[in-house]
Structures are given as structure tokens and as C-alpha cells.
Amino acid sequence: MVEVVIVLHEDASEEEIEELVAVLHEVGAEAHISRGEFRTVIGVIGDREKVMQMPFEAYAAVEKVVPIMKPYKLVSREFREEPTVISVGSAVIGGGSFSVIAGPCSVEAEEQVVKAARAAKEAGAMLFRGGAFKPRTSPYSFQGLGEEGLAMLAQAREETGLPIVTEVLDVRDIEVVSRYADVLQVGARNMQNFLMLRDLGLQDKPILLKRGMSSTVEEWLMAAEYILKEGNKNVILCERGIRTFETGTRNTLDISSVPMVKNHSHLPIIVDPSHATGVRELVVPLCKAALAAGADGVMVEMHPNPREALCDGPQSLTLDCFKEMMDELNEMAAFLGRK
Ligand code: PEP
Ligand code: MN
Numbered sequence: 001m002v003e004v005v006i007v008l009h010e011d012a013s014e015e016e017i018e019e020l021v022a023v024l025h026e027v028g029a030e031a032h033i034s035r036g037e038f039r040t041v042i043g044v045i046g047d048r049e050k051v052m053q054m055p056f057e058a059y060a061a062v063e064k065v066v067p068i069m070k071p072y073k074l075v076s077r078e079f080r081e082e083p084t085v086i087s088v089g090s091a092v093i094g095g096g097s098f099s100v101i102a103g104p105c106s107v108e109a110e111e112q113v114v115k116a117a118r119a120a121k122e123a124g125a126m127l128f129r130g131g132a133f134k135p136r137t138s139p140y141s142f143q144g145l146g147e148e149g150l151a152m153l154a155q156a157r158e159e160t161g162l163p164i165v166t167e168v169l170d171v172r173d174i175e176v177v178s179r180y181a182d183v184l185q186v187g188a189r190n191m192q193n194f195l196m197l198r199d200l201g202l203q204d205k206p207i208l209l210k211r212g213m214s215s216t217v218e219e220w221l222m223a224a225e226y227i228l229k230e231g232n233k234n235v236i237l238c239e240r241g242i243r244t245f246e247t248g249t250r251n252t253l254d255i256s257s258v259p260m261v262k263n264h265s266h267l268p269i270i271v272d273p274s275h276a277t278g279v280r281e282l283v284v285p286l287c288k289a290a291l292a293a294g295a296d297g298v299m300v301e302m303h304p305n306p307r308e309a310l311c312d313g314p315q316s317l318t319l320d321c322f323k324e325m326m327d328e329l330n331e332m333a334a335f336l337g338r339k
Helices: 014-026 048-052 110-123 147-160 171-180 194-200 217-229 257-264 273-277 280-293 319-336
Strands: 002-008 030-035 040-046 062-067 086-088 091-093 099-103 127-129 164-167 183-186 207-210 235-239 269-271 297-301
Touching: 002 014, 002 048, 014 030, 014 040, 030 217, 040 048, 091 099, 099 110, 099 319, 110 127, 110 147, 110 319, 127 147, 147 164, 147 171, 164 171, 171 183, 171 194, 183 194, 194 217, 207 217, 217 235, 217 257, 235 257, 257 269, 257 280, 269 280, 273 280, 273 297, 280 297, 280 319
Parallel strands: 099 127, 099 297, 127 164, 164 183, 183 207, 207 235, 235 269, 269 297
Antiparallel strands: 002 040, 002 062, 030 040, 086 091
């Protein structure tokens, strides 16, 4: 295998690009095109001998050919310098804005999700979350409402216009979840479910890929690579804390992964302080830390009545507390020159 980036001249024409792609396909190589504001690059993945023998200098459109040194290719900054910006309905993730995704851990009832979604919308959230298929540690805990829950999320979208983020727990559920959701979430426990990642790479909806609780940043980016390799370029990374020896919090928020990912990848990254800490009081300060560290947004759990939540009540913000947090984040974002 060899992976190189063909950097094209600024004035390379569509015909020249098509011609290059055609000859790459002839030698059995994959050609991944990335169109930047100024120039187009082609990421090439293929047989080393065949690719390296190609007379790239004979093509006028080619400026240079650069090998990608990192184990991940299509997600790397070497492949694409410009940050990826993902649009979902009215929402945008990446490109300078700080987007908040909010909602309960689980969909429990129509009234609960609609109430939460209205509060999310009013306070300025861009997307609404809620799990209908829940990955629970205990098989005796509430497992989610399944398709019935997805329909409730669709109802919440109908009422508020907020796009829906919800988890795909199993490869068998991709089809049904895609029928309702706007963004498909891969939970921490599935980050290395490679067959599912491949299938999600064939979907046309953005994927929110959570970091595995024992995964390095490199393993996380390799997981994203599985999705991009199949053609789906819209991946949002989500730092949700990793396992450490600390027991005061559910996980330890690795805030350093935000600037680290920014250095190595063009993909947007958001932070989930709810699952990182498991403690309501820590969520607001860590949302601020995420904004300060350069994250593209946060995902937080909120609930009309956290005490009665069927899942993750102790880490869920009340609707009032969520509104207060949004006001504080707005002020801070304005100070930092973010939207
Ligand atoms: C969730 O966001 O609903 C969730 C289960 O989180 P994680 O996969 O990060 O544990
Ligand atoms: Mn949860």
C-alpha cells in the first residue's frame, strides 16, 4: 500500500482532474478528491509499485506529489489543510462557530423530548440529541424505546426545526435510524466496531464519532478513517472522556485531545462533558474549557426533570441551568470572537 497526495495547480481543469482519476483507477488505486477554496488535491491509496511508477510529472495539472506519513490518511491535515465544515439542516459544525447539541440521555416519552427540545431551541442549541437505542452496562437497565423513540425525536424536530442526533447501536439498526435521524452517532463502546464504521461510511448522513473510553487519539482517528475511506467525509469527532485511575468522575475529560486533533486532522471536534464527568456541577465549567481549547462545540445532556430520568439523571442539567449556561457561553464566545 502507498498513500500519497497529488497536489494540483490552482488552475487545474475538471477534465484534467477526471483524466488523472481515470488513470489512477486503471492501476487499481482509490482516488479521493478534496476540493479546497484555492486548490484541489487527490488522495491516492493503492499498490505501491503501480502508483509510484506513474509519470505524474507528465500531467500539467500536477504541482507535486507528497507522501502522507501518518497512519491515518484522509482524515489528516496532510490530505486536507482546510477545516471540514459540516452543515446539517439549519446547523453548522466547524468553521469558527461553536455549536451546542443538547437533549436528554434517552428518549422516554413524547412530552419529555418535546419539552426538552423546545428549551434547547429557545436557549440557542443548534441540534437536539436523545438516545432511542441505549448501550447500557446492565442488561436489566432501560434499553431505550427503539423505533418508537425515533418517531418521538422526529416529532421534536417537527416542533422545533432542530436536526436530530441519535445513536446507532448496531449495524442492523443503521437503516431504521437513518430514516429518522439527521446525524448518526457512534457511541464510545462502538468506536472500533469496524464493520459498522464501514457501513456508516456508505451513508449520506454525517456521523458523530465518539472517542472510545480506552482509545488513543490515533486509534480514534483511524476509526474515522474507516468512515471516510468509504466515501462519507462528514465525520464529527466527540471527546467524551477516557478511563483513568480517577474515581471522582465517571471518566477523565482529555481536553488536550481538542488541540491535538486540530493539529492532526481537518475534522471538526466537539466535547461531551456530561459523559466525561457524570457530574452535573462539572458540566458548565468544562463546556467553557472546551470553548477555550478551540472545540467546535459541545454536546450536553439536559432533562425536564433530571431526578426522574431513566438514564444519566445525575449528569443532566435542568432546563433552567441549561439556559443559564448558554447565556454564559454566548458571552464567552463573543469575547473569543466565535459565533
Ligand atoms: C451517549 O451519548 O448517549 C452515550 C451513550 O455516550 P458514550 O457512548 O460516550 O458513553
Ligand atoms: Mn447518557
